[in-house]
Structure formats: structure tokens, C-alpha cells
Amino acid sequence: MSDKIKMHTPLVEMDGDEMTRIIWKLVKEILLEPFVELKTEYYDLGLKEREKTHDQITVDAANAIKKLGVGVKCATITPNAERVKEYNLTEMYKSPNGTIRAILDGTVFRAPILVRGIEAYIPTWTKPITIARHAYGDIYKNTEALAAKGSKAELVITGPDGSEDRRLIADFAKTAGISQGIHNTDASIDSFAKACFSYALDTKQDLWFATKDTISKIYDRRFRDIFDEVFEASYKEKFTAAGIEYFYTLIDDAIARVIRSDGGFIWACKNYDGDVMSDMVATAFGSLAMMTSVLVSPNGYYEYEAAHGTVQKHYYKYLDGETTSTNSVATLFAWTGALAKRGELDSLPRLTDFAAKLELATRLTIEEGILTGDLYAISSLKTKRQVDTETFLLEVAQKLKAIV
Numbered sequence: 001m002s003d004k005i006k007m008h009t010p011l012v013e014m015d016g017d018e019m020t021r022i023i024w025k026l027v028k029e030i031l032l033e034p035f036v037e038l039k040t041e042y043y044d045l046g047l048k049e050r051e052k053t054h055d056q057i058t059v060d061a062a063n064a065i066k067k068l069g070v071g072v073k074c075a076t077i078t079p080n081a082e083r084v085k086e087y088n089l090t091e092m093y094k095s096p097n098g099t100i101r102a103i104l105d106g107t108v109f110r111a112p113i114l115v116r117g118i119e120a121y122i123p124t125w126t127k128p129i130t131i132a133r134h135a136y137g138d139i140y141k142n143t144e145a146l147a148a149k150g151s152k153a154e155l156v157i158t159g160p161d162g163s164e165d166r167r168l169i170a171d172f173a174k175t176a177g178i179s180q181g182i183h184n185t186d187a188s189i190d191s192f193a194k195a196c197f198s199y200a201l202d203t204k205q206d207l208w209f210a211t212k213d214t215i216s217k218i219y220d221r222r223f224r225d226i227f228d229e230v231f232e233a234s235y236k237e238k239f240t241a242a243g244i245e246y247f248y249t250l251i252d253d254a255i256a257r258v259i260r261s262d263g264g265f266i267w268a269c270k271n272y273d274g275d276v277m278s279d280m281v282a283t284a285f286g287s288l289a290m291m292t293s294v295l296v297s298p299n300g301y302y303e304y305e306a307a308h309g310t311v312q313k314h315y316y317k318y319l320d321g322e323t324t325s326t327n328s329v330a331t332l333f334a335w336t337g338a339l340a341k342r343g344e345l346d347s348l349p350r351l352t353d354f355a356a357k358l359e360l361a362t363r364l365t366i367e368e369g370i371l372t373g374d375l376y377a378i379s380s381l382k383t384k385r386q387v388d389t390e391t392f393l394l395e396v397a398q399k400l401k402a403i404v
Contacts, residue, residue: 005036005354008346011338012064013040016074017047018310023328024074030393045096047077047087058096062103065301072338073305101135106295107195108133110278110307112285116367117381121284127264129281133274134192137184140271144180147172153179189223191298193230196268206245206265210254287374289327304337306330325373326389361399370395
């Protein structure tokens with residue numbers, strides 16, 4: 001293609017780790033650079049670079065998204081004790097995703113990529129279920145400690161006047177134990193609610209929200225109350241005009257309803273619930289590698305990423321010279337999502353159209369039975385063949401050339 005699509009404003013490009021880092025490079029070389037004159041502001045969020053900069057590079061990348069409006073991120077390692085040893089780290093760095101979410105004050109929306117031949121494990125699920133995950137607080141910004149036998153744990157709130165409100169958490173008089181303190185803020189919950197209601201209006205989908213306020217009568221109830229207040233003040237009439245519904249229920253009831261539903265709605269969840277349920281929904285629809293993920297900030301910032309991890313086992317095979325058959329679809333759709341949004345914000349219809357055609361080419365490739373190993377194992381197609389990582393991308397490129 002001689003007449004490449006030109007971009008006006010750069011994307012914030014955040015490279016990652018292990019097998020997804022390899023795929024990142026292949027996607028750019030095979031599917032993007034031949035068609036688009038890519039303009040990106042590059043940040044290497046690979047673990048080695050995070051160690052070198054003491055994780056400042058993650059903060060810099062998040063602030064760049066504030067400046068440029070749109071970012072696209074590769075999967076990254078969140079180190080545990082084993083990774084600290086493996087990479088000779090000086091500290092156990094926090095999740096880059098968590099750091100970026102906190103800085104952008106965003107909500108994560110994850111939805112399955114539906115294609116013919118990859119059937120949901122729950123037969124009634126014929127439309128996507130989008131998980132909206134609150135991206136701040138709860139156990140992800142906790143304070144926790146071991147409690148020795150004979151100790152006592154208390155929750156202490158010191159007021160602006162210095163007064164103390166003390167509440168007993170547990171008395172460890174007879175046995176040692178553990179304690180954890182979590183928090184959230186009205187401002188963050190308010191942003192979460194507004195992002196969810198706005199996204200529901202944009203996508204013309206019903207919005208469900210669920211907590212456990214019958215048990216957590218202050219913490220979870222605060223979430224419910226703020227959602228109700230925001231909806232009544234700013235969104236109720238808009239929802240009625242759009243013909244969509246806002247529905248609240250308890251988290252356990254929501255799970256039962258979700259399982260029996262046919263999909264086609266947004267399910268808003270607190271941070272931990274969203275973390276767990278997004279993986280459940282992704283797996284039930286077929287594969288974590290067939291899931292879109294976008295962080296939406298109420299300030300108008302967008303960050304697109306793959307919803308899965310760095311595919312460590314495949315990376316070790318790759319390092320040993322073995323051929324891998326790693327699913328690249330979520331990584332590819334992170335790029336298409338970012339390019340489409342960049343095209344929309346910069347009024348570049350050619351760029352938005354290219355992103356849509358690349359997604360179509362990807363779906364056509366899968367529906368013709370050209371599959372990576374994970375999809376081959378679950379595909380219901382009668383005629384199918386398993387291909388390696390690079391061959392799959394080359395097959396998508398052939399489809400793309402025919403439709404651009």
C-alpha cells in the first residue's frame with residue numbers, strides 16, 4: 001500500500017514483557033506499519049526498564065496519556081517474590097496497570113470478542129457482556145499486617161479536629177491472625193459511576209451494578225448511594241430517552257442473573273469483583289486472549305490493553321527456539337481500539353476505518369478456521385488448522401490487503 005494513512009497526534013505506546021512483547025513487535029511490523037505511518041510516544045514498561053527507572057517510567061507513561069489522550073499498552077509482569085529473584089529486582093514493583101489506573105482515575109471496560117466457531121460455554125450468552133471494573137482502592141491499595149497472639153486490631157479515623165473514632169476489628173487474645181485495611185473515596189466512586197453511565201449511553205446498553213451492601217452496610221452502601229445520586233441527578237432522563245435501564249442488585253444475585261441472561265449489557269463491579277468476574281466472563285466466552293480492555297477516564301483519556309498476562313510459558317519455549325502458537329487477538333485489538341479512538345478524536349476517518357477493517361480481517365481469519373492453539377482446541381468449526389503465532393498474523397495481513 002503506497003499511500004499510507006497518516007496520523008496527526010501520536011499514541012502513547014507502552015511496550016511490555018515476555019511473549020506479548022514479541023507479539024507486540026510482530027503486530028506492528030506485519031499489520032500496522034505497512035498501512036499506517038505510525039506516530040507514537042514510546043515508553044518501555046518491560047520489567048528491566050521499570051527496575052532501571054525505579055518505576056518512574058510507568059508514571060511518565062500515564063502522564064503522557066493525560067497529554068495525548070490515547071494510549072495502547074502491552075501486557076506487563078507484576079512481580080511476585082519469584083519474579084523479584086528471577087529479574088534481580090531491588091523491590092517488588094506494583095502493577096503498572098494499577099499505577100496507570102490510579103493516575104488517570106479511570107474505569108476499565110472489558111468485553112469479549114465474538115466470532116463464529118468460538119462458542120460461549122453458557123449457551124444463552126449470544127451477546128457480549130461488558131465488565132466495568134472500578135480501577136481504584138479496595139484491596140489493591142490496602143494496608144495489611146500480621147497480628148500476634150494477644151494483640152488487638154482497631155480501625156481509627158482521626159477527624160480534622162483531631163478527634164478519634166475507634167472501632168474494634170478483632171481481638172487476637174487467643175490466637176495470632178491477620179488484619180487488612182482498605183479504603184475508597186467519594187471522588188473516585190463518583191468518577192466510576194459517571195464513567196459507567198456515560199459508557200452505557202455511548203454503547204446503548206443497560207447498566208447493572210452490584211455490591212454486597214446487606215453485609216457491608218457502610219462501605220458497599222456508599223457505592224450504591226453515590227451511584228443512585230449520580231443517576232438521579234444527571235442520567236435518569238438520558239437513560240429513559242435512550243431506552244436503556246440502570247439496575248442495582250446484590251453481587252450474588254447479579255451472578256445468578258448473569259448466568260441466565262443472553263448478555264448485551266454492562267456489568268459494573270467494584271475493583272476486586274471486576275478483576276475476578278472479567279476473567280470468568282472472558283473464559284466462559286472462550287478465551288482471555290479474546291477480550292478487549294479499555295480504561296476510560298472521566299477526563300477524556302483512553303488506554304487500550306490486552307486483558308491477559310505475558311504468556312510466560314510460551315516465552316520460555318520461544319527462548320528455547322521452539323515454535324509457539326500464541327493467540328495475538330487481544331493485543332491486536334488493543335491497537336485497533338487505540339487507532340480507532342485516535343482517528344475519532346482527530347477526525348481521521350481513514351484511520352478509524354482501517355482499525356475496523358483490521359478487526360474484520362482478524363475475525364474472517366478465525367472464522368475460516370485458521371487458528372492459534374488455544375482457539376483450535378475450543379473451536380466448533382468442522383474445517384480448521386492450527387498455525388503458529390507469526391503465521392496467524394500473516395494470514396490476517398492477507399485478508400486485510402484484500403479489503404483496505
